[in-house]
Amino acid sequence: MQLDAYLKRIEYSQPLEPDRSTLDGLVKAQLRTIPFENLDQQMGVDVSTAVDRAYEKVVLRQSGGWCFELNGLFGWVLREIGFEVAVLAGHVGPDKPQPGETGDHMLLHVDCDGPLLVDVGFGGGPYQPVPLRPGTFSQPPYTISISNEGDGWYKYSELADGNESNYWFTLDKVETSHFETANRQLQSDPNSPFRRTLTAQRRVRNKHVVLRGLVKRTIDEAGTREVRLSSEQALVDCLKNDFNLDIPQIATCWPALIRRHEELFGT
Known part of the structure; x- marks a missing residue:
């Protein structure tokens, strides 16, 4: 794996130092150029937690x-530059995890002028590092908060235009192998949201573009705008133009997307 190839991929050419300026710049560049997406899972292609596999993909x-993949790769990049990085396990959803429940979300703890939560793999809410302490932080169009829920648990929340997403985490460091169970389950269980619904997400400045199934949403400070895709070619074009993903074979998923949309919303 070559750091220069990664930097070219995210179109980043600034000096590299293990400081806050570099960290902020890398987070924004990765979110701008590399989308969150589950296209392989939709097409039945195996997805690995291994960093070298994420680099290749x-x-x-x-x-x-x-x-x-995204936080695993980004953690490798930061360590190559000289940052102090730890992997943490998150549990996505509004409710506190049950004892013994395995984390289903990877996030990063980076020490850089204090402890920071870094997450380039949650779809696009945190556009820059978040202080790893209880508080509320503005990252338009999102309001992001971290709350101390007791017993070592913290809750991360992001809110925009009335819609909220959450995950729970502790400060206990884990290895990448911690996520093997969740990695297998989320791409094999037919009830997994990553199997049931195609998604692609990209964060650019104060805008978050989200494709779920047939509906593309653009979320910014003016609110949320929706467009429904009308054909498999519209899907291919949307992924290419809005998410920098040139994957024409995704058109084979169109019949399944139509069926899923009709199950949820009718014809």
Whole structure:
């Protein structure tokens, strides 16, 4: 794996130092150029937590990925530059995890002028590092908060235009192998959201573009705008133009997307 190839992939040419300026710049560049997406899972292609596999997919094949790939790769990049990085396990959803429940979301703890939460694999809410302490932070169009829920648990929340997403985490460091169970389950269980619904997400400045199934949403400070895709070619074009994903074979998923949309919303 080559750091220069990654930097070319994210179009980043600034000096590299293990400081806050570099960290902020890398986070924004990765989110701008590398989308969160589950296209492999939709097409039945195996997805690995291994960093070298993520590098091959994201850097060499110019694809995106999900949290295990994107945060895993970004952690490797930061360590190569000299940052102090730890992997943490998150549990996505509004409710506190049950004892013994395995984390289903990877995030990063980076020490840089204090402890920071860094997450380039949650779809696009945190556009820059978030202080790893209880508080509320503005990252338009999102309001981001971290709350101390007791017993070592913290809750991350992001809110925009009335819609909220959450995950729970502790400060206990884990290895990448911690996520093997979740990685297998989320791409094999037919009830997994990553199997049931295609998604691609990209964060550019104060805008978050989200494709779920047939509906593309653009979220910014003016609110949320929706467009429904009308054909498999519209899907291919949307992924290419809005998410920098040139994957024409995704058109084979169109019949399944139509069926899923009709199950949820009718014809």
